[in-house]
Amino acid sequence: MSLNVTTMICGLILLVGILELLRRRQLREKYGMLWIGVALVIVPLSIFPGLMDRVAGFVGVASGVSLVLFAAILFLLLVCLHLSWEVSRLEEETRTLAEEIALIKIKIDDTAKVGAQDDRG
Amino acid sequence: MIGGRRVLVVIPAFNEAGAIAGVIGEVRRELPGIDVLVVDDGSADTTVVEARKAGAIVARLPYNLGVGGARRLGFRYGQDHDYDVVVQFDADGQHDPRYIPQLVEALDAADIVIGARFAGEGDYRVRGPRAWAMTVLSAVLSRIAKSRLTDTTSGFRAANRKGIDLYAQWFPVEYLGDTVETIVQAVRGGLTVRQVPVSMRARVAGKASHSPVKATVYLGRSFAVLLLALVRR
Numbered sequence: 001m002s003l004n005v006t007t008m009i010c011g012l013i014l015l016v017g018i019l020e021l022l023r024r025r026q027l028r029e030k031y032g033m034l035w036i037g038v039a040l041v042i043v044p045l046s047i048f049p050g051l052m053d054r055v056a057g058f059v060g061v062a063s064g065v066s067l068v069l070f071a072a073i074l075f076l077l078l079v080c081l082h083l084s085w086e087v088s089r090l091e092e093e094t095r096t097l098a099e100e101i102a103l104i105k106i107k108i109d110d111t112a113k114v115g116a117q118d119d120r121g
Numbered sequence: 122m123i124g125g126r127r128v129l130v131v132i133p134a135f136n137e138a139g140a141i142a143g144v145i146g147e148v149r150r151e152l153p154g155i156d157v158l159v160v161d162d163g164s165a166d167t168t169v170v171e172a173r174k175a176g177a178i179v180a181r182l183p184y185n186l187g188v189g190g191a192r193r194l195g196f197r198y199g200q201d202h203d204y205d206v207v208v209q210f211d212a213d214g215q216h217d218p219r220y221i222p223q224l225v226e227a228l229d230a231a232d233i234v235i236g237a238r239f240a241g242e243g244d245y246r247v248r249g250p251r252a253w254a255m256t257v258l259s260a261v262l263s264r265i266a267k268s269r270l271t272d273t274t275s276g277f278r279a280a281n282r283k284g285i286d287l288y289a290q291w292f293p294v295e296y297l298g299d300t301v302e303t304i305v306q307a308v309r310g311g312l313t314v315r316q317v318p319v320s321m322r323a324r325v326a327g328k329a330s331h332s333p334v335k336a337t338v339y340l341g342r343s344f345a346v347l348l349l350a351l352v353r354r
Contacts, residue, residue: 095186095294099194102160102180103201 004047011046015039038075122154123225126205130157130221131195132177133188134212138166141212145175148210148218155221158198159212160191188276189299193292196280200289207285209278216277220319224279232312233284233304235270236277236319250336254343261347262304266314274300274343277319283312297346305350 018039022032045051045068052064061067122128130148134141145157159172163185172179180194192209199207206225210216220236227234255274263270274297280288287310293302307314 095190098183098186099190099197102182102194103198106178106180106198 004049007046007049008043011039011043015043123152123206123222126225126228127203128152128155128206128208128221128225129195129199129202129204130155130208130210130218131160131192131199132157132210132212133160133162133191133195134164134168134172135162135185135188135191136164136166136168137212138164138168138171140214141168142171142175144210144212144214145172145177148221149176151218152221156204158195160194162186162188162191187294187296189292189294192299193288193294196285196289196292199285204285205282207280207288209276209280211276215321215323217319217322220277220317221279223317223319224277227315227317228279228281230313231315232281233307233314234279235272235275235304235314235316236279236321237270237272237275237316238319238321249333250340254336254340258301258343258347262301265305266308268313268315270304270314270316272316273304276300277321287312295346297343298350301343301346302350302353305347 015036018027018032018035021027022029022036027035050064052067054064056062056064056067059067061070130152132141132144132148137144141159145159148155148157157177159168159177159179161169161172161179161181163182169179169181180198182191182194195209196207206228208221208224210218210221216236224234224236255272258273259271262273276299284307287307288303291306293299295302304314
């Protein structure tokens with residue numbers, strides 16, 4: 001099997017996987033669109049790995065494959081950073097919710113206590 | 122009531138069933154008529170039952186948030202229920218409630234008052250890297266606060282309404298953030314931070330760590346927290 005076929009199959013599996021996750025509503029649109037964009041770049045590149053060579057020559061990188069690797073690492077780093085940011089925000093949000101719940105529970109307990117006293121009296 | 126102020130003592134508790142009833146009992150004995158709020162930080166033991174039995178109001182967090190989350194909940198409760206002063210207190214028996222009136226009175230001249238161990242009272246000693254970290258932290262924070270602060274990691278504190286409003290809205294959950302960073306943010310928010318000497322007791326339950334590795338990690342972390350606190354908006 002030639003290299004082109006291997007990379008093409010990988011690219012297509014990725015694209016189908018993303019579409020399936022979106023279809024099952026497991027991915028929010030904002031992330032789905034991002035990953036579809038990525039797949040749409042990766043699939044043609046996997047079929048014609050030579051595509052990046054001219055761009056690579058233009059920015060001073062010897063081979064297109066190196067440029068793709070570099071771009072991929074940079075992109076993944078940015079995605080990781082973004083996810084860390086999202087997780088920090090989510091933790092802060094769930095923390096606030098946990099605190100609200102605790103405060104509301106005190107209020108409910110107080111009301112129940114007052115209610116019980118009223119019933120007895 | 123202490124000096125006409127409504128005071129709430131907030132005690133975060135995580136699996137403190139052994140010590141909590143004694144601590145609450147002592148606070149209520151020393152300071153009758155003061156409200157005690159125990160924030161249960163997702164304990165797996167009978168902390169909640171013990172605290173209720175001892176006569177405290179109990180707020181129960183649905184899962185463990187860490188001491189910072191529990192403390193912020195205390196300030197939010199204080200804000201919601203219109204208290205004049207919120208006192209931070211520990212559940213492990215280290216803090217002595219007889220100093221609470223002094224902390225509250227010191228709020229006449231400050232917004233945040235820290236009960237400090239090394240300011241002449243008591244015989245609490247720390248050695249090694251942990252002690253160096255504390256010394257440098259104190260020096261830096263004293264400069265920032267424009268007031269002598271000798272025990273910046275003390276969790277024994279009192280805050281007036283300005284302090285309550287600040288901490289109800291913002292209080293870091295991270296380890297050390299709840300002590301070091303809160304001082305920096307208070308000063309930056311235009312609040313005055315002062316200290317009052319207190320003596321602290323050996324813990325009733327649990328043990329402070331004294332291994333050199335842990336102490337060094339503590340040193341590194343405290344400076345990371347301090348640097349972050351200084352550059353954070």
